[in-house]
Amino acid sequence: MKKSTIWTIVAVVIIAIGGGVFYATQKSNSNQVDASYNSAMQQGKDAVADKNYSKASSAFDKALGIKKTAQAKAYKSQADNMLSAISATKDGKYDDALTNVNNVVTANNGYATLTKQGRKLKTTIKDVQDNYENEIKPIFDNAKQAEDGKQYLQAIDQYQRVLDLPYINGQYYAKYKKQAKKGVDKNKKLADENDNGAGALTRSYRSSSNSNSAKQNQDTGNAGKTGEGAVGDHKVHGKTVTNNQISQLRKRVTKLGYDGMSFSPQDLIDLYRKSGRSKPSKITKSDVADYLKP
Known part of the structure; x- marks a missing residue:
């Protein structure tokens, strides 16, 4: 065999070995990147489960730094918007809070758990705004x-x-x-x-x-001692009307155009009883007008 042929074969073998080593190294590096990325994403998901959105945001940001994916970007944005929505609600900025939480719910490539939590938070924000x-x-x-x-x-x-x-x-x-x-x-x-x-x-x-x-x-606290109901009678449909229901009744009356704050707790209980409605939210303007008739 010619010497040139031998050197050609040797060169081919060296290149093959080098290519194999390079591929193996690249594969190993890729696996390490994937492992680090997946670990960071899992940390973020665990934080979401605990509703620790600050920690979740940091973890998703770490994942995004390792590998820029649409998923990591979306998850981080959702966590950030949850934080902003919570902060805005505490500050009484309900429009801002609802805008933030809508960004969580409608996010493309979003995390399903965050989306679900966002929907729940949206309901809470509306309830808080309504109470205020x-x-x-x-x-x-x-x-x-x-x-x-x-x-x-x-x-x-x-x-x-x-x-x-x-x-x-x-x-x-x-x-x-x-x-x-x-x-x-x-x-x-x-x-x-x-x-x-x-x-x-x-x-x-x-x-x-x-x-x-x-x-x-207690259940209805110091509900009035006079009114259509008997003294101390705080029951409607056989159940004691709770403070929370009284609050709902007052808000319902206000929404219907009356001065809800002028109604005593007993007034609201008597109205609820007289209306015959199954829930405070079912009471109508006609029910209130009928109750107020002399």
Whole structure:
């Protein structure tokens, strides 16, 4: 065999071996990238399961840095929008919150679990907005009106009504709870400073308020003692009307164009009973008008 032929064969073998080594190295590197990417994505998914969207965003961002995929980009965007929606809801910026959460729900290549959580959050945001607009805000407006008229004890009573709402300890109402507490403290101080004997009066009010708050932790608290229903009769359809249902009734009456805040808890219970409706949301404007007839 010619020497040139031998060298040709050797060269071919060397190239083949080199190519094999190069392929194996590339394959190994690719596998490592995939493993790192998959690990980061799984960390993000685990964080989503825990509703830790900040951690999820970081994990998906890490995955995106390892391998730029439409999936990792979409997952990170969803997590970021969940964070923004939650923050906006806590700040009372409901339109912004709904825009953010809609971006979660409608995301292309999105993570199904995040999409599902986004739909649930959207419902929550609407409920919080509804509670604020139809219950909390009217109470604050009444409190402000009382303050402007220097009716400090009435203002205290209004702020206390916010603190007695059954859902006020929820995470999305912290802003309003803080505002109501400040309102109570401010008006107690104003009452003490501006009215003769108000110090004793506010102490008396404080005792009464604490007693009322304790009662309102029960089913219907201090629902009125008069009205169409018998004294202490807080039942409709055989079941005791809860604070949450009273809240729903007040919001329903307000939505129908009436001053829901002027209805006592017993009024709302009596209205509910007289209407014969299965749920507070079923009550109509005609039901309210019939109830209010002399």
